[in-house]
Amino acid sequence: MELNVEYEEGNRSRFRNLLHKLWEPYKHVPLLGLLLAALVAVLLEMLVGQPLARLLGMSKAPALFGVIVVLKTPILIPSVLLYILLIYALPIAITARLTAKLTNFIAAKLFNTSSGLSILIHIAFLYAILHLWTSISDYRLLIVKLTLISIIITLSLNVINGYMGEFSCSHPGFIALGAYTASVFTIVLFVSENQFGEAVLPPEWGPFLFPIGLVLGGIAAAIGALLVAIPSFRTRGDYLAIISLAFMFIVVSLFNNLEIVGGPRGLSNQPDYANLATIFVWTMLSIWIINNFVRSTIGKALNAVRDGELAASAMTVDTRKTKMVAFLFAAFWAGVAGGLFAHVIRYINPGTFGIRKLAEVLAMVYLGGLNSVAGSVVGAVGFNMLSEALRPLEILKWIVIPVMLILLMIYRPTGLISFTELDPIALVKPKSMTEGEADNATS
Amino acid sequence: MPLLEVKQMTHFFGGLRAVHDYNLQVEPNQIRGLIGPNGAGKTTIFNLITGVYDPTEGDIVLENDTIKGLQPFQIASLGLGRTFQNLRLWRHMTVLEHVKMARYSKITYGLSGAFFDTPKRQKEEHEIEQLAYDLLDLVGIRHLAGQVVTNLPYGAQRRVEMARALATEPKILFLDEPTAGMNPEELVQMMEIIRRVHQEIGLAIFLIEHRMRVVMELCQIIQTLVFGEVIAEGTPEEIQSNPKVIDAYLGKEVEV
Ligand SMILES: Nc1ncnc2c1ncn2[C@@H]1O[C@H](COP(=O)(O)OP(=O)(O)OP(=O)(O)O)[C@@H](O)[C@H]1O
Ligand SMILES: [Mg+2]
Numbered sequence: 132m133e134l135n136v137e138y139e140e141g142n143r144s145r146f147r148n149l150l151h152k153l154w155e156p157y158k159h160v161p162l163l164g165l166l167l168a169a170l171v172a173v174l175l176e177m178l179v180g181q182p183l184a185r186l187l188g189m190s191k192a193p194a195l196f197g198v199i200v201v202l203k204t205p206i207l208i209p210s211v212l213l214y215i216l217l218i219y220a221l222p223i224a225i226t227a228r229l230t231a232k233l234t235n236f237i238a239a240k241l242f243n244t245s246s247g248l249s250i251l252i253h254i255a256f257l258y259a260i261l262h263l264w265t266s267i268s269d270y271r272l273l274i275v276k277l278t279l280i281s282i283i284i285t286l287s288l289n290v291i292n293g294y295m296g297e298f299s300c301s302h303p304g305f306i307a308l309g310a311y312t313a314s315v316f317t318i319v320l321f322v323s324e325n326q327f328g329e330a331v332l333p334p335e336w337g338p339f340l341f342p343i344g345l346v347l348g349g350i351a352a353a354i355g356a357l358l359v360a361i362p363s364f365r366t367r368g369d370y371l372a373i374i375s376l377a378f379m380f381i382v383v384s385l386f387n388n389l390e391i392v393g394g395p396r397g398l399s400n401q402p403d404y405a406n407l408a409t410i411f412v413w414t415m416l417s418i419w420i421i422n423n424f425v426r427s428t429i430g431k432a433l434n435a436v437r438d439g440e441l442a443a444s445a446m447t448v449d450t451r452k453t454k455m456v457a458f459l460f461a462a463f464w465a466g467v468a469g470g471l472f473a474h475v476i477r478y479i480n481p482g483t484f485g486i487r488k489l490a491e492v493l494a495m496v497y498l499g500g501l502n503s504v505a506g507s508v509v510g511a512v513g514f515n516m517l518s519e520a521l522r523p524l525e526i527l528k529w530i531v532i533p534v535m536l537i538l539l540m541i542y543r544p545t546g547l548i549s550f551t552e553l554d555p556i557a558l559v560k561p562k563s564m565t566e567g568e569a570d571n572a573t574s
Numbered sequence: 575m576p577l578l579e580v581k582q583m584t585h586f587f588g589g590l591r592a593v594h595d596y597n598l599q600v601e602p603n604q605i606r607g608l609i610g611p612n613g614a615g616k617t618t619i620f621n622l623i624t625g626v627y628d629p630t631e632g633d634i635v636l637e638n639d640t641i642k643g644l645q646p647f648q649i650a651s652l653g654l655g656r657t658f659q660n661l662r663l664w665r666h667m668t669v670l671e672h673v674k675m676a677r678y679s680k681i682t683y684g685l686s687g688a689f690f691d692t693p694k695r696q697k698e699e700h701e702i703e704q705l706a707y708d709l710l711d712l713v714g715i716r717h718l719a720g721q722v723v724t725n726l727p728y729g730a731q732r733r734v735e736m737a738r739a740l741a742t743e744p745k746i747l748f749l750d751e752p753t754a755g756m757n758p759e760e761l762v763q764m765m766e767i768i769r770r771v772h773q774e775i776g777l778a779i780f781l782i783e784h785r786m787r788v789v790m791e792l793c794q795i796i797q798t799l800v801f802g803e804v805i806a807e808g809t810p811e812e813i814q815s816n817p818k819v820i821d822a823y824l825g826k827e828v829e830v
Contacts, residue, residue, distance in 0.1 A: 420689045427688040427695065428674050428681060428702060431667070435675050438664035444646040445624060445656050447679035447742050456685065502666070550666055 160227045161562045163241075164234035166256040168226035172219050173263045180218060180267065187214055194271045198520035231562075238561040249559045258411050265407060274519060276407060276475050279414040280468050281511035285495040286421050286504060287464035292493075293501035293549075294425055295457050296437030301359055301375035302465050302492050304382035307484035308355045309348030309466025310473035311386060314398050316344035317474070324400045326393065334402070341404040345413070345470040352466025353459040355382065364454045379489060386481040397480025398473075405474035413471060417464050422504045422553050424460065433457050434502070491518075494536055500546030504553040510546065575638075577602050577778055578623075578654075578746055583632030585622055592618045593802045596632070598780075600746055605772055605779045607789040609813075610799035611822070616782045617659055619799070620748050624656055625649040637745070651679040655744025657735040659751045659782070663723040669734050670719040673706035674699075676741035709737040712774070713767050729760035736767060740775070747771065749781040753788055761788070768792060790814065798822070 160168075180192040187210035193200050196219070197211030241249035265272040284306065291299045319327045321337035332340075359378045363371040387395050424430040432453045435443040444450050473479045491514070499510020517535075521528040539546070576599040585593040592615045600606055608616050622629045625646040634642045641649050650656075664672060681702075687695030710716040713733040718726060723734055732752060739747060752768065753761045765788060771777055783789045789796055790810040798806045798819045806816045813819055 423691040424688050427683075427691075428671075428678065428699060429683075429685070429688040431671055431675060432678055434667055434671075435664050438666055439662045441626065441646075442658065442662035442664065443675075445626075445650050445658075445662075446676040446738060447647050447650045448675065449645075449647050449679070 156228050156231065159235065159562045160231045161235050161238040161560070162253060162558055163238045163256070164227045164231050165223075166253060166260065167230055167234055168223040169260050170256065170263070171226045172222045173260055175222050176218050177263060177267060183217065184214060189214070192218075192267065194268045195274060195516065195519055198516060199522060202520065202523040235561045238559065242559060242561060246556045246559065250555050253559050254415055258408070261411065262407060272407065273475070274515065276405065276410050277472075278512055278515040279410045280471050280475065281495060281515055282414050282508055283417045283464055283468040283471075284492055285499060285507040285511040286417060287461040287468070288492055288496050289499075289501065289503070289507045290421060290425070290433070290457055290461040292496055293503070294430070294437070295433040295454060297454070298369070298372040299359075299375045299458070299461075300372060300489055300493075301356070301378040301382075301462075303484040303486075303488040304375075304379040305352035305355060305462040305465035306469035306472065306488065307382050307386060307479075307481070308351040309345075309469025310479050310484070311348075311392055311398065311469075312351040312466070313344040313348035313470025314401050314473045314479060315392065316347055317341065317402050317404065318398065318400055322400050322402055326398070326400070337402055338404050338409075341409070341474075345467045348470035349463040349466035352462040352469065356459045356462030357455075360455045360458045364451055364458070379485075383481045383485055386484075393480070395481060397478060397483075399478040401474045401477040401479075403474070403477065405471050410471055410475070413467060417467070418504065418508070419555075421464065422555070425504065426552060429453075430457075490533075494532065497536065497546050498539060500549030500551075503546070503548050503551045505551055506546055506548035509548055513547070576600055577637060578780075579635045580623060581633045581635070583619075583622060583629045583634065585618065585627060585629045585631075591802055593622065593629075596802075596804060598623075598797070600778050600780055602745075602778055603772070603776050604795070605768075605781070605793050607793035607796040608780065608782045608799060609784070609786075609789055609796060614799045615802040616799055617750055618802075620656065620750055620782065623649075624654055624748065647679065650742055650744075653743070653745035654748065655739040655742045655746070656748035657732075657739050657750055657752060659754065661728075661731050661735060663731060663734060665722075665724050667723065668719065669710065669715060669721055669723060669726070669737075670703070670706055672723065672734050672738045673709055673741045674702050676738045677702045677705070680743070706737075706741060709740050712740070712770065713737045714763070729756050729763070732756065732760075732764065733767070736764075736771075740771065744777065746778040746780060749779060751782050751784060753783065753785055761785070765792065 176192065184190075184192040187207075189200065189207060189210055193211055193214060196215055197207075200207050200211050238249070241252060261275055265275050284302065288299070288302050291297055315327075317337060318324065320332045320340070321330050321334045323330045355378070359371070359375050363374045386392060392398055425433070432443065432448045432450075435446070435448055436450050436453055440450050443453075495510040495514040496507065497510075498514055499508070500506025517532065518528070521531055524531060578598070578600040580596060580598040583593060583596040584591070596619060598606075608619065610616050618627070621627050623634055625641070625644055625648070628643060632642075633640055636649075636652055636654065639652075641652060641654075644652075664675075667675070681698065683692065683695040683698050686692065687698070707716060707719065710719055713736050715730055715733050715737070718730060723731060726734070736749075736752065739749075749768070753764050756764060768779065768781075769792070772779055779792075781789075781793070793810060795808065796810060796813045797804050798813060798816075800822045805822060806813060806819045808816070
């Protein structure tokens with residue numbers, strides 16, 4: 132018996148050693164190396180994805196790593212796994228490892244030239260990957276667009292519910308305000324249809340003026356936020372949750388009764404301005420600005436207010452102003468996201484922005500993790516994937532997801548990645564070089 | 575002219591008269607003490623002067639201007655720094671972040687700097703950080719700068735409170751039982767820090783203490799508070815020999 136145990140333990144540690152040995156070289160793969168490897172995988176899929184999928188008995192290449200196939204036709208699970216192994220896992224693993232020296236060298240060169248430039252190049256790489264990956268399937272493109280928009284929404288709500296530690300339910304309302312404002316802006320100006328009549332401006336101008344529409348949507352949401360913030364932050368106490376919930380319902384019924392924007396029928400005919408590039412740029416912009424904010428001492432005042440308002444005010448922090456600014460700031464981004472959303476779906480109605488949207492947004496924030504930019508990205512991506520994967524369950528999905536969230540709340544109450552700080556400069560640093568070597572590379 | 579003057583301040587919590595006809599004059603570079611039994615109203619006096627509560631009656635004047643009715647953050651910005659009796663640290667923040675936070679009202683880069691990470695912001699954040707490190711040196715916890723405060727021992731947490739209050743650049747520092755809960759070794763170190771702050775920065779200090787040794791060694795003038803009223807005011811020697819004080823307060827302590 133004892134021997135047996137020892138044998139098993141030996142086996143397990145041998146397994147662990149093997150894993151460790153396999154993993155070791157990857158510790159020195161810089162982010163640039165991973166991006167390059169992902170690019171290779173994506174190119175490979177473009178070249179041989181379709182024939183390989185057919186060969187494996189699937190009708191076409193699995194759109195989202197096969198998450199949907201798995202539930203729909205379980206018999207194809209081995210094929211899906213093999214596909215992922217051959218198209219993604221192996222090519223990425225091999226490329227990342229073989230090019231580690233090269234990518235480290237390039238990453239160091241870039242880093243020493245300018246860390247800002249290096250970050251931009253990494254982002255461009257990421258865009259190239261997404262662009263190619265989404266080019267082979269419209270469904271994939273749609274999911275990626277919606278996921279990017281979800282990132283903006285999740286991040287902005289995290290500012291309130293995570294960084295500031297208040298509980299706000301008004302996000303669907305802010306998204307709706309942004310969606311309607313941006314839609315009216317583009318439809319009135321650039322589209323000839325029945326609701327608002329002839330286009331006012333030449334439609335060719337539309338894509339260039341679209342950002343103005345999005346910003347106006349953001350501002351509309353921020354004005355809505357002001358209406359919530361004034362009564363909520365006047366005195367200490369938990370008024371925000373209830374006032375913001377009321378606000379959400381008021382916005383829905385407002386749009387239901389506004390015939391000029393279609394009432395319950397909603398608004399359609401939004402022009403197709405929200406292409407992947409536009410959404411990607413706005414998402415990166417929101418991550419950059421929100422991350423800057425929460426890392427500044429002004430932004431960290433939110434944490435101080437959350438963890439002890441009395442002490443914050445004794446340390447010269449204007450607590451009320453801090454809360455108001457953060458709340459309006461978050462609402463602005465929710466509004467921008469709403470404008471993008473309206474131009475992806477190209478149809479909105481008041482029902483879209485109800486309690487179900489609220490549940491989704493809250494789920495993404497709490498899944499990803501409070502007080503964490505990386506967490507919000509993970510939460511938005513994870514939730515959208517999960518939500519698509521469970522689509523075949525239809526209505527049951529809305530039982531499975533809440534149950535998973537409850538389990539999460541029990542075992543990881545603050546989410547997957549919580550209370551971290553995202554340092555973009557550390558992210559793009561080369562991995563194998565020590566500080567000294569990096570310095571030498573410059574001279 | 576006194577730096578801070580409190581005139582005939584009275585405060586009621588509902589029907590409870592917590593402070594009655596309280597007067598105070600703090601001169602520049604003076605160390606003053608406030609002693610009294612539990613529940614005498616000492617912390618309430620701190621809270622009234624620092625704007626946490628608005629006094630029912632009376633006036634508070636800092637350098638010729640009344641500060642009564644101002645918000646706590648405004649009073650703090652005007653030069654009234656404080657620590658708390660029951661530590662009020664921000665549980666998710668590091669020691670360095672605590673000290674930097676207290677520079678909030680002096681930050682000039684504004685929201686544009688916060689959103690766009692401008693060079694001005696980088697420069698200013700760097701300056702704040704240097705200042706914070708200097709203060710951490712002063713209280714002797716520079717090596718803990720990166721730690722989240724909840725991981726620290728009690729004595730170190732009290733020092734964080736101290737460094738944080740100093741970072742607001744106070745003209746007067748209010749210390750609410752700065753040595754409470756400390757062991758004898760930590761106590762000696764904290765007294766040394768208070769002395770250093772007084773001598774090196776030249777601050778006026780107003781401190782509440784239960785430990786007679788601390789008050790008697792540090793303070794130039796001491797008030798004794800019982801049931802919200804000052805029953806005696808004077809030098810440590812005068813206080814120690816005052817029969818009213820011995821009767822109401824010190825006597826019991828000696829017995830214990
Ligand atoms: N916010 C409040 N509301 C009502 N009563 C209060 C409040 N704060 C303090 N009190 C009461 O006022 C009295 C004075 O309290 P205070 O905390 O000022 O005493 P203290 O002298 O600081 O005592 P200790 O030595 O225990 O710290 C006590 O009776 C207390 O219960
Ligand atoms: Mg007290």
